[in-house]
Amino acid sequence: MALEHAILVSLLEQPGSGYELARRFDRSIGRFWTATHQQIYKVLRRMEADGWVTAEEIGQDGRPDKRCYSVAAPGREALTAWLREPVQPETVRHELAVKIRGAAFDDAAGRAALISEVERYRADHETTLRRYLAGEQRDFPDTGDLDAGQRLQHVVLRGGIEYERMVLAWLDDVLHTLHDL
Amino acid sequence: MALEHAILVSLLEQPGSGYELARRFDRSIGRFWTATHQQIYKVLRRMEADGWVTAEEIGQDGRPDKRCYSVAAPGREALTAWLREPVQPETVRHELAVKIRGAAFDDAAGRAALISEVERYRADHETTLRRYLAGEQRDFPDTGDLDAGQRLQHVVLRGGIEYERMVLAWLDDVLHTLHDL
DNA sequence: TTACCCATGTAAGCGGTTACATGATTTG
DNA sequence: CAAATCATGTAACCGCTTACATGGGTAA
Secondary structure, X not given: OOXXXXXXXXXXXXXEOHHHHHHHHHOOHHHOEOOOHHHHHHHHHHHXXXXXXXXXXXXXXXXXXXXXXXXXXXXXXXXXXXXXOOOXXXXXXXXXXXXXXXXXXXXXXXXXXXXXXXXXXXXXHHHHHHHHHHHHHHHOOOOOOOOHHHHHHHHHHHHHHHHHHHHHHHHHHHHHHHHHO | OOHHHHHHHHHHHOOEOHHHHHHHHHOOHHHOEOOOHHHHHHHHHHHHHOOOEXXXXXXXXXXXXXXXXXXXXXXXXXXXXXXXXXXXOOOOEOHHHHHHHHHHHOOHHHHHHHHHHHHHHHHHHHHHHHHHHHHXXXXXXXXXXXXHHHHHHHHHHHHHXXXXXXXXXXXXXXXXXXXXX
8 A cells, every 4th residue: 555655755745635635636646546435534544543643723714624634753663663574466457458358259330439538538648648738838848957756757747748648649559450351 | 447448458459368468567567557466356257247347267287267358348348438438537646756855854864865766767768778778679569550559558568668768868867966966 | 586605504325445264275 | 295276165353435414605
């Protein structure tokens, strides 16, 4: 598991509420770790009970109260301990690849439907790539004067960008292959 | 869920036992879907109960008996129905990216340890790439005369190859970034 | 007035991991 | 003689998803 650690990193970069964390997991952090708000709230409560984070009740006018979380010393220690552990090999779950190989056992109508799906999927990834590139322009316009944290965030973002480019090129390959069947 | 469907595709490509499926999930299918043998046996039993697959008891001399599974008509229908469903957006879980961003909150010793980890991780992916390329040479030496199923298997394999190349290039970028901190 | 944003939860269930178990045969 | 291969499972646990719930404020 690493949701706890992803939360620790995010809170170290910037303290915030469960709701704010959920939004980050839909945006920047979501590039490499997804989580629903339910799961985030649950883990935050456990981390608070374990003393990894501390919460500050903040009353707001015109808006519901929120609990702003910050990382405590034990949480920081837990993070550094985890950083020193070996990286677990990722578990791969690529549904589209299964469907492409499955298309061999479907008829022409099924393959036509798959082509539409791949095109929609491709459009989604093109949108994602554009969002990443816009974020890069916004957050890292001048690559000269960045601190360590920013440089690390940037290299992770570059990974996302290169991943999306690779996916788009592959999907073109897939579409050609499906058309040529 | 799609483990059932990954199993259906694999059994349509070639009938086999739970043990053989587990080995395939460690090799070719494992490129896009991972599963342990325990999970595979469990799902196979359920699929058999649902009439998706049929099992044939095969006694072997010098080896334990095995149950050879084949896809039945209802299983094939379930697969084509699933193929027509929209592709679910993948849930991303990239532990290494979390660790890289986390390195901003660790000391020099921690960053040195992370560099070692990234190098080990890089070596693993280089091995994987070489295995993919060897498999491509072996299974698709002549791209001219391939049937539909082979061409689809090949395009999925090409995706794996391009993914590994992208990862290797990015890891070099990561290593440079970590060294320059 | 419909719908979305802010903000935080509970409850049920399931897919999947981890640990453990068995036992014969072949290979180093 | 130990280790790996072949072959199939059970049991406990848990991370995570899905569905449901609440309630005020704000924009179209």
